[in-house]
Amino acid sequence: MTDNKAIQVRGLTKSYGKVRALRGVDLEVDRGEIFGFLGPNGAGKTTTIRCLLDLIRPDSGQIRVLGLDPQAVPVAVRSSVGYLPGELSMEDGLKVEGQLRYYLDLRGNQVDWDHVRELSQRLDLDLSMPIKNLSKGNKQKVGMVQALMHRPRLLLLDEPTAGLDPLMQQEVYRLLREAQANGATVFFSTHIISEVETLAERVAIIREGVIVEEAQPGRLVSMAMRRMWIRFLKPVDPAPLENVEGVTLLSQSNGLRVHLQVERELDGLIKALASFPVSDIEIERPSLEEIFLAYYRAGSVEEGN
Amino acid sequence: MLAELKHTLRRKRGQLIGWAIGLALYALMMVSFFDSIVGIEGIQEMMQAYPEDLAAFFGGFGAMNTPKGYLEIYYFNYMPVIIGIFTVGVGAGLLVSDEEKGTLDLILSYPVSRTALFWGRVLGLLALNALVLLIAYLSWVLPAQGTGMDLTWIQILRPFLPLFVQLVFFGALALLLSLVLPSVRSAGMLTGGILVGNYLLIGLSNLNEDLRAFIEYTPLHYYQGADAVDGLDWIWLGGIAGVSLVLVLLAWWRFQGRDIRVAGEGSWHLPALSRLLRRDKPPLEA
Numbered sequence: 001m002t003d004n005k006a007i008q009v010r011g012l013t014k015s016y017g018k019v020r021a022l023r024g025v026d027l028e029v030d031r032g033e034i035f036g037f038l039g040p041n042g043a044g045k046t047t048t049i050r051c052l053l054d055l056i057r058p059d060s061g062q063i064r065v066l067g068l069d070p071q072a073v074p075v076a077v078r079s080s081v082g083y084l085p086g087e088l089s090m091e092d093g094l095k096v097e098g099q100l101r102y103y104l105d106l107r108g109n110q111v112d113w114d115h116v117r118e119l120s121q122r123l124d125l126d127l128s129m130p131i132k133n134l135s136k137g138n139k140q141k142v143g144m145v146q147a148l149m150h151r152p153r154l155l156l157l158d159e160p161t162a163g164l165d166p167l168m169q170q171e172v173y174r175l176l177r178e179a180q181a182n183g184a185t186v187f188f189s190t191h192i193i194s195e196v197e198t199l200a201e202r203v204a205i206i207r208e209g210v211i212v213e214e215a216q217p218g219r220l221v222s223m224a225m226r227r228m229w230i231r232f233l234k235p236v237d238p239a240p241l242e243n244v245e246g247v248t249l250l251s252q253s254n255g256l257r258v259h260l261q262v263e264r265e266l267d268g269l270i271k272a273l274a275s276f277p278v279s280d281i282e283i284e285r286p287s288l289e290e291i292f293l294a295y296y297r298a299g300s301v302e303e304g305n
Numbered sequence: 306m307l308a309e310l311k312h313t314l315r316r317k318r319g320q321l322i323g324w325a326i327g328l329a330l331y332a333l334m335m336v337s338f339f340d341s342i343v344g345i346e347g348i349q350e351m352m353q354a355y356p357e358d359l360a361a362f363f364g365g366f367g368a369m370n371t372p373k374g375y376l377e378i379y380y381f382n383y384m385p386v387i388i389g390i391f392t393v394g395v396g397a398g399l400l401v402s403d404e405e406k407g408t409l410d411l412i413l414s415y416p417v418s419r420t421a422l423f424w425g426r427v428l429g430l431l432a433l434n435a436l437v438l439l440i441a442y443l444s445w446v447l448p449a450q451g452t453g454m455d456l457t458w459i460q461i462l463r464p465f466l467p468l469f470v471q472l473v474f475f476g477a478l479a480l481l482l483s484l485v486l487p488s489v490r491s492a493g494m495l496t497g498g499i500l501v502g503n504y505l506l507i508g509l510s511n512l513n514e515d516l517r518a519f520i521e522y523t524p525l526h527y528y529q530g531a532d533a534v535d536g537l538d539w540i541w542l543g544g545i546a547g548v549s550l551v552l553v554l555l556a557w558w559r560f561q562g563r564d565i566r567v568a569g570e571g572s573w574h575l576p577a578l579s580r581l582l583r584r585d586k587p588p589l590e591a
Binding site: 050053054056057074075076078079081083085087088090091093102103105106108143146156 | 415
């Protein structure tokens with residue numbers, strides 16, 4: 001384990017009774033990057049984040065947050081972290097300002113209140129509103145303000161834009177990019193693919209407590225399976241194309257048009273096509289959503305087998 | 306720790322004010338009745354005319370026409386149960402109610418150690434009980450000067466100390482049980498049951514000698530009540546305070562190793578009674 005990573009997790013396991021929530025999570029997040037943690041509900045995203053803050057204790061594995069062990073020095077870790085929980089609950093008896101001032105108290109009053117006002121204005125949050133009267137979206141804004149108010153070095157955000165309208169989502173993205181520009185690392189979980197494509201520099205996909213892929217969103221797309229339609233100037237025998245590694249012939253029509261499925265890089269296929277009279281090529285690129293779903297389908301098939 | 310102490314007092318201020326007003330009004334009423342009640346001719350004979358068993362249950366109506374006896378019968382005898390309801394409620398919800406509401410998750414993501422959070426809240430519990438009793442005390446001692454209740458301020462103060470220590474004991478027990486049982490409600494119910502059960506057992510032990518050996522292991526046996534007007538039993542006080550400290554330390558240890566739950570997430574569950582009582586039904590005949 002090194003100190004130059006914002007987050008390092010090795011072999012993290014956690015069970016709740018008979019339910020194995022994490023089955024050996026390995027994860028590394030560089031300092032200063034925006035990292036998306038993608039997975040459906042119940043995949044282990046929240047459990048992983050809560051282990052990072054020592055809110056729950058893992059059964060095994062190693063964790064370092066900003067080079068520190070959260071179980072050994074939880075207060076030191078938390079002083080540098082801004083956290084937004086997935087299920088945000090606050091004191092119904094307080095107003096927004098009272099709630100934020102309580103959080104400020106917990107930070108030893110080492111927060112610039114003007115910065116809190118500025119964040120609230122940008123998110124169009126009324127500080128005089130009673131918490132009990134807030135909509136889910138407005139509660140989420142309070143959550144974002146409290147996570148950002150002390151200019152943390154690491155942001156751990158569990159579904160940061162849940163309940164926000166599209167305009168506010170864009171504002172949150174801007175705030176997170178600004179935090180990154182000021183040197184912060186942003187680690188956020190989501191099940192919204194477009195959010196990862198918009199915001200994240202790298203992404204990890206978690207499925208049933210295991211990281212099944214970790215890459216840049218663009219690289220995930222380029223590495224994934226795609227489908228191709230190829231038209232030829234005259235009828236051909238497509239058998240040589242089937243021999244290319246990673247290529248599957250899905251259908252053909254009279255040797256004039258073939259439908260292929262290609263996994264991984266296209267290099268081998270392009271070289272094989274050099275000897276064919278190609279008229280046209282159409283490539284259907286999968287969205288991140290399809291890749292994500294493919295990981296889940298693959299998992300289900302494996303389990304079915 | 307200070308932030309949590311302030312927060313505990315702030316969020317319980319409604320309950321604190323309600324209990325303080327109620328106890329103050331009751332004390333004012335009882336003080337104002339003192340001269341009238343002890344002045345009733347033949348009051349002692351009237352009290353002795355009560356059925357023996359009833360008198361024995363309440364520890365006897367021996368000296369009701371004295372300030373100490375009056376305080377015992379009309380106040381300190383049952384105040385551990387009355388104010389205990391408040392204390393048990395606060396103790397059971399001190400930490401786990403935040404967990405059940407889902408607010409503890411976020412609080413513990415701040416640079417506050419579990420130890421600081423725990424002791425800040427425990428200090429809040431102690432402060433709340435002390436404030437309630439302070440107001441109750443002032444409501445006795447201030448108007449008592451204008452009556453025939455011939456007790457000094459220190460004599461009236463003394464019985465509040467054993468009462469405070471008993472309240473701390475039951476608050477600490479509720480806190481510990483809330484960290485062991487599945488919910489705040491189950492911890493509150495069990496602690497409340499123990500408190501009321503102990504009170505009844507003390508009364509019944511005056512009727513049944515066989516119970517006396519058993520009540521020595523119960524906290525209320527070591528409650529002085531208005532007897533403390535004449536002087537405090539420091540061994541009893543120290544003993545109950547010591548056991549309370551052990552309970553709090555156990556709760557602290559339990560909280561240290563605990564996985565913080567989020568809203569809606571349960572811990573273990575008591576088996577449903579219906580499931581325990583359910584018998585396998587014979588298969589339906591075709």
